[in-house]
Amino acid sequence: MHVRRQKEYVWIFIVASLCLCGSSASQISYSISEEVNKGTVIGNIAKDINLNVKDLESRDLRIASSYSKNYFNVNLRTGDLVVDDRIDREELCPNTAQCTLRVQAVLSNPMTAHRIDVNILDLNDNSPEFFEQSFSLNISESMSPGERYLLLLAEDADIGSNSVKSYKLSQNEYFSLDVQSGGEHEVSAELVLQKALDREKQAVIKLTLTAVDGGKPARSGTLQIKVNVLDVNDNTPMFSKSLYKVRVRENTDKGQVVMKLNATDLDDGINSRITYSLIKQRNTDPSQTFNINPETGEITVKGTLDYEETPAYEVRVQAKDQGTSPRSAHAKLLIEIIDVNDNAPDISVTSLMTPVKEDSELGTIVALVTVSDKDGGNNGVTNCKVVGSVPFKLKSNYKNDYSLVVDGPLDRENTSLYNVTITATDEGSPPLSSIRVITVQVSDVNDNAPRFMEPSVNIYMKENSPTGSVIYTISAFDPDLNNNAKLTYKLLDCDPRSIPITSAVNINSETGDIVSLQSFNYEELKTFQFKVQATDSGVPPLSSNVTVNVLILDENDNNPTILAPYSEHGSVNSESIPYSAEAGYFVAKIRAVDADSGYNALLSYHLSEPKGNNLFRMGTSTGEIRTKRRMSDNDLKTHPLVVLVSDNGEPSLSATVSIDVVVVESAADIQTQFRHVTIKEESFSDLNLYLLIAIVSVSAIFLLSLITLIAVKCHRTDRSFSRYGAPMITTHPDGSWSYSKSTQQYDVCFSSDTLKSDVVVFPAPFPPADAELISINGGDTFTRTQTLPNKEKVGNFR
Numbered sequence: 001m002h003v004r005r006q007k008e009y010v011w012i013f014i015v016a017s018l019c020l021c022g023s024s025a026s027q028i029s030y031s032i033s034e035e036v037n038k039g040t041v042i043g044n045i046a047k048d049i050n051l052n053v054k055d056l057e058s059r060d061l062r063i064a065s066s067y068s069k070n071y072f073n074v075n076l077r078t079g080d081l082v083v084d085d086r087i088d089r090e091e092l093c094p095n096t097a098q099c100t101l102r103v104q105a106v107l108s109n110p111m112t113a114h115r116i117d118v119n120i121l122d123l124n125d126n127s128p129e130f131f132e133q134s135f136s137l138n139i140s141e142s143m144s145p146g147e148r149y150l151l152l153l154a155e156d157a158d159i160g161s162n163s164v165k166s167y168k169l170s171q172n173e174y175f176s177l178d179v180q181s182g183g184e185h186e187v188s189a190e191l192v193l194q195k196a197l198d199r200e201k202q203a204v205i206k207l208t209l210t211a212v213d214g215g216k217p218a219r220s221g222t223l224q225i226k227v228n229v230l231d232v233n234d235n236t237p238m239f240s241k242s243l244y245k246v247r248v249r250e251n252t253d254k255g256q257v258v259m260k261l262n263a264t265d266l267d268d269g270i271n272s273r274i275t276y277s278l279i280k281q282r283n284t285d286p287s288q289t290f291n292i293n294p295e296t297g298e299i300t301v302k303g304t305l306d307y308e309e310t311p312a313y314e315v316r317v318q319a320k321d322q323g324t325s326p327r328s329a330h331a332k333l334l335i336e337i338i339d340v341n342d343n344a345p346d347i348s349v350t351s352l353m354t355p356v357k358e359d360s361e362l363g364t365i366v367a368l369v370t371v372s373d374k375d376g377g378n379n380g381v382t383n384c385k386v387v388g389s390v391p392f393k394l395k396s397n398y399k400n401d402y403s404l405v406v407d408g409p410l411d412r413e414n415t416s417l418y419n420v421t422i423t424a425t426d427e428g429s430p431p432l433s434s435i436r437v438i439t440v441q442v443s444d445v446n447d448n449a450p451r452f453m454e455p456s457v458n459i460y461m462k463e464n465s466p467t468g469s470v471i472y473t474i475s476a477f478d479p480d481l482n483n484n485a486k487l488t489y490k491l492l493d494c495d496p497r498s499i500p501i502t503s504a505v506n507i508n509s510e511t512g513d514i515v516s517l518q519s520f521n522y523e524e525l526k527t528f529q530f531k532v533q534a535t536d537s538g539v540p541p542l543s544s545n546v547t548v549n550v551l552i553l554d555e556n557d558n559n560p561t562i563l564a565p566y567s568e569h570g571s572v573n574s575e576s577i578p579y580s581a582e583a584g585y586f587v588a589k590i591r592a593v594d595a596d597s598g599y600n601a602l603l604s605y606h607l608s609e610p611k612g613n614n615l616f617r618m619g620t621s622t623g624e625i626r627t628k629r630r631m632s633d634n635d636l637k638t639h640p641l642v643v644l645v646s647d648n649g650e651p652s653l654s655a656t657v658s659i660d661v662v663v664v665e666s667a668a669d670i671q672t673q674f675r676h677v678t679i680k681e682e683s684f685s686d687l688n689l690y691l692l693i694a695i696v697s698v699s700a701i702f703l704l705s706l707i708t709l710i711a712v713k714c715h716r717t718d719r720s721f722s723r724y725g726a727p728m729i730t731t732h733p734d735g736s737w738s739y740s741k742s743t744q745q746y747d748v749c750f751s752s753d754t755l756k757s758d759v760v761v762f763p764a765p766f767p768p769a770d771a772e773l774i775s776i777n778g779g780d781t782f783t784r785t786q787t788l789p790n791k792e793k794v795g796n797f798r
Contacts, residue, residue, distance in 0.1 A: 062074070
């Protein structure tokens with residue numbers, strides 16, 4: 001709001017000025033002091049321009065100016081011109097003797113303007129000020145009295161009598177003030193030296209110059225003057241003593257401070273800067289043994305101090321200042337050397353026999369050691385010993401001569417290198433000691449046989465594996481070195497009753513790779529054993545053995561074999577059933593075995609032909625063929641059946657058997673044959689009862705025969721086998737059958753009632769370590785149990 005009003009006044013002033021250009025205007029002049037209070041009355045405008053006070057408001061009397069501030073205003077009720085803002089003459093009119101503010105008194109209706117000049121009168125409201133608050137002078141102490149030095153002048157923003165009028169100097173004994181004035185503004189001040197200066201007495205003189213103006217009351221300003229008295233080299237350096245004494249131990253290290261000289265000079269600056277030096281004498285040069293710091297005066301050890309060679313040193317020193325005409329002083333320094341135990345024992349190895357064999361005997365000399373000490377008396381008496389727990393000790397030969405000998409068992413495999421620490425200590429006060437480390441290497445001796453990780457190794461390989469394949473890599477470790485750890489491998493026969501090992505496998509003597517020399521057949525050979533011997537190349541060589549068990553894993557490489565009384569596909573087999581047979585009537589039972597083991601020998605039975613036949617069904621696990629329903633007139637009289645027997649291997653192998661089932665009118669027409677026994681379990685006729693009694697009697701006789709046969713088989717010693725023989729099944733006239741392989745034979749006895757026979761079959765002789773037990777249960781289920789290392793394999797044959 002104030003800014004807008006100020007702009008309006010400026011426009012009014014411009015308009016009023018333009019009006020004055022075309023009409024006459026009166027001029028009014030007033031005077032007022034600066035810094036008066038706001039509201040101070042300057043004069044009555046209404047009276048001075050002959051204007052009625054009542055018309056001031058109607059004619060809108062205003063004060064217009066071009067200044068940044070509105071310094072004046074009009075009281076419309078009285079017509080007084082009053083101060084409206086602070087007036088500072090030094091701000092409005094700097095550096096001018098007269099200061100006038102020009103404004104316009106503007107009236108409207110009609111518009112007229114009256115020029116008003118307000119003269120601003122100066123007040124003594126500013127003190128004299130120096131351009132700097134402090135001022136320094138450098139004056140040499142050699143200057144003569146009467147020398148003049150011009151001083152800085154003060155300035156005062158006020159004018160006339162309020163400006164600077166005089167200068168004053170503070171009280172002192174060296175300087176006076178000479179003020180010269182050539183006019184109102186021509187004032188100067190000079191500092192005049194009244195008395196010779198002495199820096200050593202007073203180095204700095206502080207003065208105060210005061211400037212005073214002519215106002216009432218007067219104002220003043222001050223300037224601090226610092227006079228630095230410059231030194232002149234008029235004093236000689238002085239030592240604190242003329243003779244210095246000091247005692248130094250002979251084992252003082254180089255660079256150690258012996259003492260510090262102290263010389264002073266009353267001068268200042270470069271005139272008081274002292275440099276120290278050693279004075280070379282005719283017969284001795286102390287700078288070879290001692291060094292002096294030219295600035296600090298510290299004397300340090302430079303060479304080697306030896307009391308036995310020089311018990312004392314007499315040194316002359318000099319202190320010299322750096323003035324234009326240098327001055328110097330001299331002193332004497334006496335340095336006494338104190339004898340100390342400064343020589344540690346010296347350990348030297350005159351002969352070192354290394355490496356040392358790990359089988360060295362106790363007392364074997366390893367090294368010869370000599371100890372010496374340059375000191376005399378007790379300082380030269382030494383004691384020597386081995387530090388730490390090592391299998392070595394020092395053996396004294398004579399004074400200060402020792403032998404380092406073996407004092408315990410050595411084992412290179414545990415520790416191949418020893419750092420033997422020998423300490424020698426003299427009897428000085430305090431005692432000094434030295435340490436010498438002797439490195440003793442232990443050489444290898446072939447004292448470790450090769451080691452296998454385990455006492456035996458089991459290798460599992462599939463049968464029919466290709467010849468020449470690596471089945472295992474055996475490895476042994478020897479902690480010895482070089483040739484003592486270089487191993488070779490070879491095969492050893494483990495069991496002379498087993499197969500010749502050289503025809504089965506071979507071994508790489510350097511890498512330990514075991515390679516098969518033939519393809520193995522699980523049905524012929526399930527396991528064999530041999531040994532591998534690892535031998536190092538030491539002298540003499542050492543060796544160790546490991547037992548290798550090779551376990552042949554079964555592959556499904558044998559087809560099922562149809563057992564008697566039926567023969568495989570291609571032969572004629574026939575069975576008869578009565579026309580009146582009920583559903584579930586037993587027709588025939590197919591039995592088969594598989595030379596493989598495990599799941600490879602798990603058999604299942606299926607009717608493959610005729611497909612879609614709805615008269616017969618086949619027991620998948622039992623091999624029994626039974627009727628599914630009763631006969632009808634539309635059924636054929638002869639039914640050709642093809643039975644497929646499959647194992648559970650991957651891939652599956654199978655065998656087939658053909659049976660012609662002939663339908664007869666009655667059961668009496670069925671021919672009674674051993675291999676075509678028909679049993680109807682659901683019901684018995686009288687004839688069947690008699691037949692059953694007869695069969696049980698015959699079976700009892702055969703059972704006794706079977707027990708006798710088993711007892712004989714248990715004592716057989718024939719273990720011969722044919723490696724490439726094929727399995728063979730033999731049927732005996734008494735109803736028993738034998739299943740034999742090249743390496744084992746199974747004897748089985750059946751009664752005429754095969755459905756009721758429980759027989760245990762085992763290989764002869766019984767029982768070897770890898771015995772197989774085959775039991776034929778009441779359901780004609782074959783169970784083979786084979787015991788292998790850490791596991792049991794069971795196969796069911798039906």
